[in-house]
Amino acid sequence: MIRLGAVLPLIRLATLGVLAAGCRAEAQRDPGRAVTLLNVSYDPTRELYTAYNAAFAGYWKQKSGQTVTVSQSHGGSGKQARAVIDGLDADIVTLALAYDIDMIAEQAGLLPADWQKRLPDNSAPYTSTIVFLVRKGNPRKIADWPDLARPGIGVITPNPKTSGGARWNYLAAWGYALRQQGGNAVAARALVTAIYRNVPVLDAGARGSTTTFVERGIGDVLIGWENEALLAVKELGPDKFEIVMPSTTILAEPPVAVVDRVAKKHGTGDVARAYLDYLYTEAGQEIAAKHFYRPRLASVAAKYAAQFPKVSTFTVDETFGGWRKAQETHFADGGTFDQIYQPGGRLDGDRASR
Amino acid sequence: MTASVAGLDRSIAVRPRARSTSEPRVVRWTLIGVALVFLLLFLVVPLVSVFAGALAKGFGPFLRGVRDPDTLAAVRLTLLTAAVAVPLNLGFGIAASWAIAKFNFRGKNLLVTLIDLPFAVSPVIAGMVFVLLFGAQGWAGPWLRDHDIRILFAVPGIVLATTFVTFPFVARELIPLMEEQGTEEEEAARVLGASGWQIFRRVTLPNIRWGLLYGVILCNARAMGEFGAVSVVSGHIRGVTTTLPLQVEILYNEYNFTAAFAAASLLTLLALVTLAAKRWVERRREDT
Amino acid sequence: MKRHTVLPGFGLTLGVTLTYLGVLVLLPLSTLFLKSAGLGPSRFWDVVTAPRVLASYKLTFGAALAAALINAVFGLLVAWVLARYRFPGLALVDALVDLPFALPTAVAGIALTTLYAPNGWIGSRLAPLGITVAFTPLGIVVALIFIGLPFVVRTVQPVLQDLEAEVEEAAASLGAGRWQTFRRVIFPAVAPALLTGFALAFARAIGEYGSVVFISGNMPFRTEIAPLLIMTRLEQYDYAGATAIAVVLLLASFSLLLLVNVLQWFGRRRALA
Numbered sequence: 001m002i003r004l005g006a007v008l009p010l011i012r013l014a015t016l017g018v019l020a021a022g023c024r025a026e027a028q029r030d031p032g033r034a035v036t037l038l039n040v041s042y043d044p045t046r047e048l049y050t051a052y053n054a055a056f057a058g059y060w061k062q063k064s065g066q067t068v069t070v071s072q073s074h075g076g077s078g079k080q081a082r083a084v085i086d087g088l089d090a091d092i093v094t095l096a097l098a099y100d101i102d103m104i105a106e107q108a109g110l111l112p113a114d115w116q117k118r119l120p121d122n123s124a125p126y127t128s129t130i131v132f133l134v135r136k137g138n139p140r141k142i143a144d145w146p147d148l149a150r151p152g153i154g155v156i157t158p159n160p161k162t163s164g165g166a167r168w169n170y171l172a173a174w175g176y177a178l179r180q181q182g183g184n185a186v187a188a189r190a191l192v193t194a195i196y197r198n199v200p201v202l203d204a205g206a207r208g209s210t211t212t213f214v215e216r217g218i219g220d221v222l223i224g225w226e227n228e229a230l231l232a233v234k235e236l237g238p239d240k241f242e243i244v245m246p247s248t249t250i251l252a253e254p255p256v257a258v259v260d261r262v263a264k265k266h267g268t269g270d271v272a273r274a275y276l277d278y279l280y281t282e283a284g285q286e287i288a289a290k291h292f293y294r295p296r297l298a299s300v301a302a303k304y305a306a307q308f309p310k311v312s313t314f315t316v317d318e319t320f321g322g323w324r325k326a327q328e329t330h331f332a333d334g335g336t337f338d339q340i341y342q343p344g345g346r347l348d349g350d351r352a353s354r
Numbered sequence: 355m356t357a358s359v360a361g362l363d364r365s366i367a368v369r370p371r372a373r374s375t376s377e378p379r380v381v382r383w384t385l386i387g388v389a390l391v392f393l394l395l396f397l398v399v400p401l402v403s404v405f406a407g408a409l410a411k412g413f414g415p416f417l418r419g420v421r422d423p424d425t426l427a428a429v430r431l432t433l434l435t436a437a438v439a440v441p442l443n444l445g446f447g448i449a450a451s452w453a454i455a456k457f458n459f460r461g462k463n464l465l466v467t468l469i470d471l472p473f474a475v476s477p478v479i480a481g482m483v484f485v486l487l488f489g490a491q492g493w494a495g496p497w498l499r500d501h502d503i504r505i506l507f508a509v510p511g512i513v514l515a516t517t518f519v520t521f522p523f524v525a526r527e528l529i530p531l532m533e534e535q536g537t538e539e540e541e542a543a544r545v546l547g548a549s550g551w552q553i554f555r556r557v558t559l560p561n562i563r564w565g566l567l568y569g570v571i572l573c574n575a576r577a578m579g580e581f582g583a584v585s586v587v588s589g590h591i592r593g594v595t596t597t598l599p600l601q602v603e604i605l606y607n608e609y610n611f612t613a614a615f616a617a618a619s620l621l622t623l624l625a626l627v628t629l630a631a632k633r634w635v636e637r638r639r640e641d642t
Numbered sequence: 643m644k645r646h647t648v649l650p651g652f653g654l655t656l657g658v659t660l661t662y663l664g665v666l667v668l669l670p671l672s673t674l675f676l677k678s679a680g681l682g683p684s685r686f687w688d689v690v691t692a693p694r695v696l697a698s699y700k701l702t703f704g705a706a707l708a709a710a711l712i713n714a715v716f717g718l719l720v721a722w723v724l725a726r727y728r729f730p731g732l733a734l735v736d737a738l739v740d741l742p743f744a745l746p747t748a749v750a751g752i753a754l755t756t757l758y759a760p761n762g763w764i765g766s767r768l769a770p771l772g773i774t775v776a777f778t779p780l781g782i783v784v785a786l787i788f789i790g791l792p793f794v795v796r797t798v799q800p801v802l803q804d805l806e807a808e809v810e811e812a813a814a815s816l817g818a819g820r821w822q823t824f825r826r827v828i829f830p831a832v833a834p835a836l837l838t839g840f841a842l843a844f845a846r847a848i849g850e851y852g853s854v855v856f857i858s859g860n861m862p863f864r865t866e867i868a869p870l871l872i873m874t875r876l877e878q879y880d881y882a883g884a885t886a887i888a889v890v891l892l893l894a895s896f897s898l899l900l901l902v903n904v905l906q907w908f909g910r911r912r913a914l915a
Contacts, residue, residue, distance in 0.1 A: 038591060046608055073590040074604070078877040080590075085879075086489030087499070088507040088589040103879055108490060159860055161874035201777050201859040204870070207607045208856065211752075216759040216776070235609045332878060333692075341694070341862035377820050382727055389723040390735070392716045396788055397738050399764065400753040404745070407756075446662045453655035457647060463907050465659070467900040472667055473793075473842050474895030476849025476869045477747070479674065479888045486673035486881070493673065518666055526842075530835060531800060533910075540649055550650035565800050572796060575744040582747060582852045599746030606752060618749045625744030626737055 034067040035271055040090035042077035042164065042254070043207055044228050048291035049094070055287055056278050060271065068271055076205055077164035084110065084259065091263045091272045094256040096164035098122070098316075099323035101257050110261045122317075124253035125279035126293035129313055130172040132244040133213065133222040133229045140220045144246050145176045147221075149194035154219035157199060158209040160330075160337050165206035167331055169223040172250035174330070175319045179248055193340045214241070225252060227292035230307070251313035401622065407615035419605070419613030420620055427593045428601035429620065431509070435597060436577040439517040443573050447524025448566075452554070455532030456540065466529065472521040480518055481586025484511060507589030512597060515583040520573045527569030528562055535561055575625045598624075674892065678885040689886045698868040703894070705779055705867075706847035709786030714840040717794025718832070724795070725802035739795050742788050747852030754785055755857045777859030782867065785853045790843030797839035801832050834906045841902040845895040 041049060053070040060068045073080065073088070077096035084090045085108040095101055098116055105113045116123045134142050140153055148155050158166040173195055177188035201218060203209040206228060213222040214236045221244075222229070229243050256276050263269040278284045285295035289304040301308070320326035330336045376382070408416050419425065450469060454462060472480065486492045488505040498505060505511045539561070543553045559566075581599040588595045596604065598621050605614035678686060689695070724736050742750065758765045758775040765776055775781045805828065813823040851869040858865040868891055875884035 043607055071594060072592045075590050082876065083507060083589050086485050086491060086506060087495060107879065162877050202861055204855045204860060217761040385719060386723050386727055386729055389720045393720060393735060393738060396791065397741055399757060400750065401741060403753050403757055404749065446659065449655040449658040452651060453659050456649050457652045463900065463903045467896065467903050468663060468667065470899045471896060474845030474849060474899060476851055476891060478851045478869050478872055483670035483673050486677055487670050518670065521667060534804065537647060537649060541647065544648045568796060568800060572740060572743055575740050579744045579746050599748065602746055603748050621746065622741065622744055625740060
């Protein structure tokens with residue numbers, strides 16, 4: 001029935017295919033020829049980098065005569081960082097939070113620990129903020145962070161333990177409470193706890209939360225990145241949702257970096273650096289703004305002022321003393337997030353594994 | 355060779371049974387009814403919702419979704435992966451079931467259980483173990499890097515993870531079948547002077563062919579559909595290391611629901627094609 | 643039942659089996675144990691017995707057991723109908739059973755959540771009855787039923803097809819009713835396969851992640867499954883902690899499968915004696 005003769009060539013072919021793909025590792029060292037970059041990024045930047053890669057390829061061809069193709073890889077920010085640590089050959093990383101790139105530096109030593117100082121603006125060429133997406137007409141009258149803590153409000157936000165984006169949401173609420181008159185850690189904890197008690201579903205990722213809110217019709221408000229909210233409104237229903245800007249929110253700074261060791265091995269250091277520099281130019285900023293990220297460049301920001309209302313923001317560095325500390329205090333095992341869900345709100349045996 | 359005669363009967367799926375070995379009409383239809391309602395609720399409705407999602411905006415977007423170059427690249431990678439994983443596990447399955455079903459030895463239960471193990475390993479873990487093994491921080495990582503061999507985040511890693519996940523299917527299908535059939539026929543053939551290979555081809559294979567086919571089909575379906583383990587080792591490089599299931603997730607996350615469900619229905623169709631192939635083989639068998 | 647056989651190929655096939663098993667399964671899995679051993683016994687114990695982790699075991703094993711039991715009952719029924727009866731659309735239904743293997747688990751999760759969410763096609767019909775499926779433990783069970791069904795059907799079906807009609811005819815000619823024949827003749831014959839199918843569905847359900855995360859809601863202490871906790875450990879770059887929980891799940895599945903295999907072996911021995 002299954003004739004070996006018929007199957008053998010197939011096996012041989014398949015084996016060859018695998019070997020060929022496995023040996024693809026040979027790097028592009030000839031600067032005159034085509035070059036491939038791998039940009040490992042997080043979920044919500046797919047559309048941005050698809051557009052940006054095409055623009056950069058045109059720019060680079062004109063500037064150096066070299067043809068550059070940029071491969072994209074997207075996934076949860078932490079998962080992507082782990083893949084790079086474990087050997088995914090990224091020339092460039094563009095992730096959701098600096099902590100993930102810190103970990104690449106610390107655990108794999110692929111780039112120096114002070115990577116964030118190498119490019120302007122904390123290596124974050126574009127920014128975003130955390131906003132609320134509510135149902136059209138804002139039926140529950142949600143205006144600011146304390147409204148999310150009101151009894152009976154359904155809040156949708158992903159799990160900060162599995163989603164980098166969700167950590168921005170969490171810190172935004174915490175930071176807001178700190179910055180109120182007489183705000184302190186106790187008040188912040190109370191506000192954040194009350195908000196999370198209103199969360200019926202903790203999706204594993206940010207886009208999962210968007211789906212829960214938009215497609216499943218669960219909850220009254222979705223906390224999320226401004227760029228994601230703008231995109232969701234555009235893609236999923238301008239007539240069904242609207243965006244509410246809280247009075248104070250966090251400045252989300254998704255950082256970018258060249259992965260030195262990999263780029264050196266591939267001989268792609270120059271083009272990789274040019275790739276990131278181009279993000280800071282007017283053309284690059286324009287693409288970022290078109291994809292709902294807030295540009296840093298004043299001229300482009302002015303052009304898109306209508307899309308990005310002014311809002312008072314704070315950064316992770318100034319309010320939480322950097323990502324590393326924020327991660328340890330809030331999201332590590334036994335941290336403030338876990339305490340919300342501990343019965344009785346106390347620290348438990350979980351502490352041991354910190 | 356009564357067993358192989360019974361095998362032929364089976365291929366006609368159901369022959370009219372004598373009254374004494376069949377149930378009354380009412381019982382029969384009740385059972386069929388309950389089974390169908392169960393399948394309807396748990397299998398058909400989800401399937402329909404996938405196809406409905408794929409065709410929600412008509413055939414045009416559906417075809418565009420299917421013809422997207424990244425999706426096509428994903429189809430090719432998925433087929434390549436299955437083309438390696440399935441024959442490997444087929445060969446292993448035959449060898450394992452021969453050793454286990456035809457001979458007695460110590461530790462057989464342990465061996466059978468170890469073969470089952472990949473079924474029970476969480477896909478997350480299945481991916482993770484290969485990262486621990488071949489990752490840059492893993493055991494073989496530094497050596498592989500020095501020799502410029504890529505396993506993780508490249509095709510070999512995807513093939514390995516898939517082979518791991520689908521490892522037991524053929525063996526699992528064959529072992530009980532061959533145990534049930536015993537060794538008398540093979541021993542008779544041996545006494546008549548047949549070689550090992552001849553015994554296998556002429557005596558064993560005809561007896562186990564349906565189990566074998568089931569095993570291959572299941573193995574293939576799972577190989578093409580595996581998501582969790584592959585997701586960990588793939589690196590998600592678009593058009594290069596994304597298999598069809600990963601492509602579905604990517605498209606879904608892009609709010610491109612039509613294309614996502616189109617790719618998912620493509621995957622379902624691939625599975626249905628293997629089943630059609632099974633029917634075809636059966637029919638041809640009957641004709642000859 | 644030790645008897646010598648004249649059949650050839652034992653050394654070759656066992657050698658192939660052990661090598662392949664060792665390289666492809668045991669070697670990779672051994673990394674789990676080594677990595678988690680790096681924690682040291684007391685921290686290992688702390689990690690795997692933290693209250694939140696214990697709650698997730700309870701949910702994971704409970705939901706997996708419920709799903710596997712339902713699958714055992716309905717899987718047997720489906721296998722019986724497919725193997726014994728002829729009705730229009732039989733071929734199609736037979737093909738459909740493999741669907742859960744073919745559909746990527748993420749797609750299955752999304753499709754099931756779409757259907758069972760409060761505004762979904764099934765969810766909206768259940769809501770007036772006060773039943774919520776999505777984002778509750780019930781939703782997890784539904785997803786696990788979907789994932790595990792083919793295991794039961796496809797292990798039982800070949801055995802049912804293989805049962806020789808003569809045995810049943812003999813039972814009938816001896817005056818046994820149909821139900822009696824089923825209970826006394828057919829069921830004992832398929833019981834081992836059913837048990838295997840049940841164990842496989844159960845073991846598979848313990849580890850399932852992709853489909854469950856969509857429908858479960860992932861609320862700590864309520865709908866958070868153990869594989870999700872592995873993911874959260876990984877997210878904190880805590881490989882050792884992740885492998886520790888993984889080892890517990892793995893050992894649980896392994897013991898379950900071993901138990902079933904040993905039970906069957908005893909069963910066969912008794913049948914032969």
